[in-house]
Amino acid sequence: MGEMAILNVGEGDLKLSFDPANPMEQIQAGKTVTDMLRRGYALFVEVGQTDEGQPKYARVYQFDEEKREYIIAGDGVDNTPSEEEPPMYDGDEGGTPEPKRKRGRPTTRVKAEDAKGVGVARTAGG
Amino acid sequence: MPEQQEVEVAELPCNPDGTISHRTVREWLKLVAQAKGEVCGIPMPIEGQKLVVEPSHPMAETLALLLNAPAPEDPDDKKWTLVNQWWSRGKGAYVYVWDYEGTRMAFKRYKPHSLKQQLETLGCSHVWGLEQEGNALKLLSEMLRPHNFNQYVMTGMFLERSEKSGVTYLFRRLRPTLACTATKDDDMKMIAALCMHPIAYYQGTWAGAMCPTDDVIAHLAMMRGDEHMFWKRCNQHSPLVPEAGL
Numbered sequence: 045m046g047e048m049a050i051l052n053v054g055e056g057d058l059k060l061s062f063d064p065a066n067p068m069e070q071i072q073a074g075k076t077v078t079d080m081l082r083r084g085y086a087l088f089v090e091v092g093q094t095d096e097g098q099p100k101y102a103r104v105y106q107f108d109e110e111k112r113e114y115i116i117a118g119d120g121v122d123n124t125p126s127e128e129e130p131p132m133y134d135g136d137e138g139g140t141p142e143p144k145r146k147r148g149r150p151t152t153r154v155k156a157e158d159a160k161g162v163g164v165a166r167t168a169g170g
Numbered sequence: 171m172p173e174q175q176e177v178e179v180a181e182l183p184c185n186p187d188g189t190i191s192h193r194t195v196r197e198w199l200k201l202v203a204q205a206k207g208e209v210c211g212i213p214m215p216i217e218g219q220k221l222v223v224e225p226s227h228p229m230a231e232t233l234a235l236l237l238n239a240p241a242p243e244d245p246d247d248k249k250w251t252l253v254n255q256w257w258s259r260g261k262g263a264y265v266y267v268w269d270y271e272g273t274r275m276a277f278k279r280y281k282p283h284s285l286k287q288q289l290e291t292l293g294c295s296h297v298w299g300l301e302q303e304g305n306a307l308k309l310l311s312e313m314l315r316p317h318n319f320n321q322y323v324m325t326g327m328f329l330e331r332s333e334k335s336g337v338t339y340l341f342r343r344l345r346p347t348l349a350c351t352a353t354k355d356d357d358m359k360m361i362a363a364l365c366m367h368p369i370a371y372y373q374g375t376w377a378g379a380m381c382p383t384d385d386v387i388a389h390l391a392m393m394r395g396d397e398h399m400f401w402k403r404c405n406q407h408s409p410l411v412p413e414a415g416l
Contacts, residue, residue: 094333
């Protein structure tokens, strides 16, 4: 069963589960993922393992609520922040949006019900 | 925003002397966050520490004002302008150059060690609960190989080398992550101390609003998933300054 663990102040982490046996839960989780991406959360899903047995992660740029699939980095993904997004707060004054990727290879998709992931809120600084 | 729920908040239990424990406040904030549908939670302000909240958090302004009321404005303050500041390794101090109505003055703030910062970090420990730290440790155990997790539990740190950049990271609990690179003499050279807290942190400490292991997980996930963004979001301290925690 796919899970997205959102790092949370009060609980350690809040699990969003994509249980195929529970469609309502899947729909709600999908809406939450879309909302988090819109708000600038950084979501990462496990996409395999390295030769040394460590999990490999890829950043999620979009979420297909209909198919319940994460769209991870790849050509053809437009990951330029939308105008509705709050100002970027990446440590740069004024924020610099990610460069628009060129169209070419098809996007890479990962089914939410098969993937484990971690979600991190925006940065306060350090 | 996720669907908001109505949650019954019971009357807060008080201590016999009428005070409310940090645990109670933590549980109450958890309920409020659930009711508001705020997935990352609400950081807890504590007396004596300035809470710095990520600006787009829905409660950023409210939390910033709680216990951190702005000092009354002094008209004389506007005549001062900070020109430059830097860490002087030789002096063991931060040096500040100020301009007061055209006259430049330099001031030193000695900081030979990080004891004060360590004690203030200790003072923030009651915003975290054992349950939250336990959940975070469980999640971290799923992200690491067994011997790396063992290292973390025993020493509070572990190493991981990035396949993409070749940089080796020393992830540490309650300290900035150290980025190192191998030199020609088979030695390690420190590039930077990377400090970053999602959601919120307490100024002048190494404490974030999330429990310590959650901060480590955030660093690890970002480094693995988008190393470029990880560096961009971190405050990059020189390894020589006390804030690097060395």
